[in-house]
């Protein structure tokens with residue numbers, strides 16, 4: 231069925247009127263394929279609406295990247311699950327459907343450096359931002375510093391409100407740098423406010439048993455962990471550093487060369503440890 235120029239013009243007019251630039255840009259190509267009999271009506275409608283949704287999501291993402299302080303773009307598609315067998319793919323995929331944000335649950339990624347904790351925390355934040363949720367990212371040190379500055383300026387309650395507002399807050403790198411007792415108290419206040427109010431994604435290279443040392447207060451750490459874990463998805467990653475994988479491969483290749491030169495039989499490559 232061919233689409234007349236008049237119909238085409240009318241459709242373009244309606245898309246412009248509805249302020250749908252994504253669909254407007256795609257409509258000629260889609261109608262061309264309809265004309266050529268390559269695309270049916272259902273597909274055409276779905277592609278037309280899909281073009282608008284993807285433009286809107288990209289805009290949301292750009293705005294979120296500006297306001298959320300996310301340090302990089304990391305996505306689920308860019309995550310190599312085969313490299314990290316201790317991670318349950320279904321668990322991560324289901325978290326990316328964002329029901330946990332609806333239910334105000336938390337996510338905690340634990341594991342040694344380089345295993346993808348920050349990557350997955352950011353990809354959850356990006357999925358949420360694409361879904362129109364307000365997100366905010368900070369390392370524990372950044373967040374505490376901003377609370378301390380606000381406190382010094384007499385604006386603590388305003389800053390706490392700002393950091394309680396996002397549907398998803400990422401608190402990255404708990405455990406890398408020491409935290410002052412006053413800083414830990416401020417962080418506790420923030421997490422107390424967010425408890426059962428909005429979701430937080432936390433990452434740490436330290437097990438919960440060490441959070442008392444990290445925060446300089448065992449009792450407060452226990453109270454914090456109690457709140458965080460009350461409604462929580464725990465992702466414990468036991469594996470090798472992705473950052474080191476190229477170094478490891480290079481090291482093995484060099485060693486094999488040296489072995490060959492020395493007339494030794496190259497050792498069989500050892501299976502990667504998964505825990």
Ligand SMILES: Nc1ncnc2c1ncn2[C@@H]1O[C@H](COP(=O)(O)OP(=O)(O)O)[C@@H](O)[C@H]1O
Pocket residue numbers: 304308309310311313314341342343344345346347348349350472473
């Ligand atoms: N399984 C993986 N697939 C793809 N990239 C990964 C994977 N794990 C880690 N990376 C990448 O390796 C780097 C280190 O990962 P990161 O998430 O920062 O580790 P962590 O926060 O656990 O220290 C990042 O650039 C990240 O995107």
Ligand SMILES: [Mg+2]
Pocket residue numbers: 347348349402403433
């Ligand atoms: Mg990290």
